[in-house]
Amino acid sequence: MDSVAPPPPVPLGSRLAVPVDVERVEARITFDVAAQVAAVEATVEFVVQGYDGCPALDLRQPVDSFLLDGQKFPGEAFSPEDLGGGPGSEMRVIDDPLAAWSRHRLELRYQLATPAAEGSAPLGWVAGAGVRWDFWMSDLHPGRYLEMWLPANLCEDRFQLKLEVAVEGGGPHVLISNGTEYQAGPNEWWVDYPAAFTSLSPMLVLRPEEEIEQRRIPGLVTAKVAESDADLEANEADIKAWLACNESRYGRWVHGDHFTCVLWGPGRGMEYDGATTAAVGAVEHEVFHSWFGRGVKPARASDGWIDEAWTSWATNSRRRELGRFAVEELSLEEPPVVLYPPNPWSRHTPIESYREGSRLFAGVAHLLGGAPQMRTAMAAWYQEHAGGFVTTEGLELHLRERNAGVSALFRRYVHGQGE
Ligand SMILES: [Zn+2]
Structure with a gap:
């Protein structure tokens, strides 16, 4: 099976929460070691699937405000809703009805916090030296795939992901992933993950150089x-x-x-x-x-x-x-x-x-x-x-x-x- 039918829409009061096809996610995360703050800028391109309604996707990070097709919305307009998956399986529903099959762009800015999902881990700041961070996903609890850190869809959706990572003010770091990594400068990378990936696919580990040792042989x-x-x-x-x-x-x-x-x-x-x-x-x-x-x-x-x-x-x-x-x-x-x-x-x-x-x-x-x-x-x-x-x-x-x-x-x- 090469594609998976999206889940059905779900009535929420007078609204209808509808599935989307996420086509592309692009994000830049800047770790400021002195301030111990990680700032994220993320954009999502998606297509509403099959029904007129309010699009559902997920992100387990606090959002104060966001732009949808360039128009500013308050953070409450991207709130978690139970669509029937049970406790912890809430999706964030954008409070704006969109036409079936229409294409949109969501722009989000936020600071990384410990993801709102069971068993997730906080960022590991190392004073003066840098940051320990990895995606640390899990199948056992809802919301423990990419959506912990970046906007993403349910795990049946394939999408392109490009992630830029920069560490400012720390010592040298090592980034290891299962995408294609490009070193853009000291402590600055971008990673392209294959388009066949879904939210449960990408791996990323970021560590101060002295905390990781690696070997590379063919394969x-x-x-x-x-x-x-x-x-x-x-x-x-x-x-x-x-x-x-x-x-x-x-x-x-x-x-x-x-x-x-x-x-x-x-x-x-x-x-x-x-x-x-x-x-x-x-x-x-x-x-x-x-x-x-x-x-x-x-x-x-x-x-x-x-x-x-x-x-x-x-x-x-x-x-x-x-x-x-x-x-x-x-x-x-x-x-x-x-x-x-x-x-x-x-x-x-x-x-x-x-x-x-x-x-x-x-x-x-x-x-x-x-x-x-x-x-x-x-x-x-x-x-x-x-x-x-x-x-x-x-x-x-x-x-x-x-x-x-x-x-x-x-x-x-x-x-x-x-x-
Ligand atoms: Zn297993």
Whole structure:
């Protein structure tokens, strides 16, 4: 699937909140080390999708005022509204009805604060020296993709992103990303991210130079921040082995010419397109996500359970419960589980996806006749969609071709339906 239908419009009193297609985001962020202030100028070009109404997109930063097509609006005219996705999944709705299929330009200026999303981290100012900043995304809580820092759409929307970053008044910094970086001057960069990226794709790490070490070999950039005591060279060898194994087992790599891994202290693990920021123990899991999760991407946030469940089943994942490649009959007697939140504005991956989701794959593997059959089925599914989007429904159809019993398991342990 190469494009994903937007979620439906939602009535809000007399207004109608409508989805948009974000085409391009351009932003400049200037970190003033002496003042410990990060000023953002961002522009968004978008097209209203399908209905006349008030456009919905997101940004988890305070906005005092903004310009829409050059006209000034107060910040309240860009307020969070629950469109049915539940607590934390609010979208910001621009309080100005626009015509279906019309194209617009939103200009925002603000100072970066700790994003208004569960588990987000503040900017790490280092007095006199600079700033520690990284996107630090998460699937587990709504609003934890690019919208934490910059205006963005739901994760099914592809858009161009150009980001300029400048650090003023600090020592030398290093910027690492999974885009194409250009050094515009000392402590000044711009990064072009591929147009196929969505809000869950881009990775960026900015650190004072003395707090990060990196190695570059063909096909692989590895780095570690000061909190990590990892052996960079040993990790490089492990990552090369996992990349080669995943490619031969599941199919082609779709993220350009290299993988980027920034090693972190304990507790960290997040996947990006062809990249990760992770503690050593999570790296195998995160490398795997460059096939499942970011090589094929969830068509909606609600499809995100697939990649956590499957990655937990298939790697030596710290979140797995059964052994990897488990094969175990799953009866229809256990309590139902919701891994796919049904509302199209829902924006999180249920935490049960790791444990209950990998048990589900163990059960499917049992139906399919074993772990090799399970891997072969998923490799075929990956190859069919590599570089594109995947859905829960599509996965169920793919697997039920091999054993019709899959559908009963999906009904109960993905959609949470009892008898
Ligand atoms: Zn994961």
